[in-house]
Amino acid sequence: MAPMIYTLYGFAIFFFVFWCGIWILHLIAIFYGKYRLHSKVTPLVSDVPYPGVSIIKPLMGVDPHLFSNLETFFTMNYPKYELLFCIEDDTDPAIMLVKSLMEKYPKIDARLFIGAAIVGVNPKINNMHHAYEAAIYEFILISDSGIRMKEDTLQDMMNYMSDKTALVHQMPFSADRNGFAATLEKIYFGTAQSRIYLAADFVKINCHTGMSALIRKSVLDEEGGIKTFGCYLAEDFFIAKSFIDRGWKIRICSQPAIQNSGICDINSFQARLTRWAKLRVAMLPVVMFFEPLTECMVIGGCAAWAVGLLFQWDSLGFYLIHILVWFICDWVLLSIVQNGSLPFNKFDFVVGWLFRECSGPYLFLHALFDPTIRWRTRVYKLAWGGIAQEIKPRIKF
Numbered sequence: 001m002a003p004m005i006y007t008l009y010g011f012a013i014f015f016f017v018f019w020c021g022i023w024i025l026h027l028i029a030i031f032y033g034k035y036r037l038h039s040k041v042t043p044l045v046s047d048v049p050y051p052g053v054s055i056i057k058p059l060m061g062v063d064p065h066l067f068s069n070l071e072t073f074f075t076m077n078y079p080k081y082e083l084l085f086c087i088e089d090d091t092d093p094a095i096m097l098v099k100s101l102m103e104k105y106p107k108i109d110a111r112l113f114i115g116a117a118i119v120g121v122n123p124k125i126n127n128m129h130h131a132y133e134a135a136i137y138e139f140i141l142i143s144d145s146g147i148r149m150k151e152d153t154l155q156d157m158m159n160y161m162s163d164k165t166a167l168v169h170q171m172p173f174s175a176d177r178n179g180f181a182a183t184l185e186k187i188y189f190g191t192a193q194s195r196i197y198l199a200a201d202f203v204k205i206n207c208h209t210g211m212s213a214l215i216r217k218s219v220l221d222e223e224g225g226i227k228t229f230g231c232y233l234a235e236d237f238f239i240a241k242s243f244i245d246r247g248w249k250i251r252i253c254s255q256p257a258i259q260n261s262g263i264c265d266i267n268s269f270q271a272r273l274t275r276w277a278k279l280r281v282a283m284l285p286v287v288m289f290f291e292p293l294t295e296c297m298v299i300g301g302c303a304a305w306a307v308g309l310l311f312q313w314d315s316l317g318f319y320l321i322h323i324l325v326w327f328i329c330d331w332v333l334l335s336i337v338q339n340g341s342l343p344f345n346k347f348d349f350v351v352g353w354l355f356r357e358c359s360g361p362y363l364f365l366h367a368l369f370d371p372t373i374r375w376r377t378r379v380y381k382l383a384w385g386g387i388a389q390e391i392k393p394r395i396k397f
């Protein structure tokens, strides 16, 4: 009987301590977010020789926002940059769209690369490889198709590129769009993901998501270039890891990434989160045990049970207060990340937040039990450690 009791008390103490740790994460995210995000960007000084940036845009297919998202790259206020658009398929309608932007902005140095190289299994790396080889500047910006830039975003990123830094990335967030799926995306990126992202950046843990990343090219070249990371689907994580292992710093900049894909529905959003969860579990198996415990409903339930056992507190009351305080912290964090009025009201936030918090643990479980990964037109399997293998030939739409 005694071992059983010790085990129960052991679990209770673990849950209670973990729960206390999670509140420290909340506080770090709120205070660090307030201090770190949305700083005023130092204006460009005309006699300073700014380093050049080769911006690589891997594209695949079109969506209703693609034209206006890409256009923001032609209207940036940065003195020296080139745009390198990469499109794998020569029948992709994105080609027409890029060409029309190149005609509209003839003064902007832009090139189009059609056809992917096969340097690994990661289709984004394969797509970008030719552009990477042709890039002329000392910095590259890898920027996904759904990203929007403000006029000063590149300047903001460059401001954080110190001599010891090799990678500056934008914390994922989303644009103001209408509909429940857009609300859900904003709530997820502005709460659950921002909390971990900001805390990880604060303690210098690698949490790099590669949708918008400014990279010191010489450092990546020392690793053999982007092709070295073509064997992983989570090339972003492994690029950052290789930099950190060699003593370089990676940092977030002050402007969160504005994701503005024209495809915004609950199924594709959840499929994306599930895909990311599969990547995390394969690269860092420890995540399998700890990530569910970072979910409000899960850690709240565990802590409520623990305090009932350890301190004879009312578990239900504790659970409800836990949820309420978490909810308030999330509202505060989301407001900090948004840095302005939100495109939805408080009622939408309550519904979206509850939906996200209840569906999060389910999606994670779903990711654990289905190891195959579908990314756009391809299907993969991951081995422990993150090496990917393509298991079905490409589906052509």
Ligand SMILES: CCCCCCCC/C=C\CCCCCCCC(=O)N[C@@H](CO)[C@H](O)/C=C/CCCCCCCCCCCCC
Pocket (backbone or CB within 6 Å): 025, 193, 196, 197, 199, 200, 203, 205, 206, 207, 208, 209, 210, 234, 235, 236, 237, 276, 277, 279, 280, 284, 286, 287, 290, 291, 294
């Ligand atoms: C003692 C070890 C504790 C490990 C705790 C792990 C808890 C992880 C909880 C939530 C993870 C949310 C991650 C959010 C961003 C990830 C988005 C993503 O998956 N992107 C992938 C695709 O682009 C990318 O390849 C992966 C990037 C990095 C994933 C790293 C996850 C671990 C982060 C651990 C942070 C702990 C912070 C602790 C601060 C005190």
Ligand SMILES: O=c1ccn([C@@H]2O[C@H](COP(=O)(O)OP(=O)(O)O[C@H]3OC[C@@H](O)[C@H](O)[C@H]3O)[C@@H](O)[C@H]2O)c(=O)[nH]1
Pocket (backbone or CB within 6 Å): 057, 058, 059, 060, 123, 124, 127, 143, 144, 145, 146, 209, 210, 211, 212, 233, 234, 235, 236, 272, 375, 376, 377
């Ligand atoms: O087959 C593909 C798939 C994707 N891509 C490009 O890769 C970028 C990211 O694609 P998606 O938007 O589908 O995927 P995500 O936003 O989930 O990507 C994210 O997760 C996986 C990481 O490897 C990426 O670095 C990260 O950006 C886009 O610019 C897309 O055009 C390709 O070029 N080919």
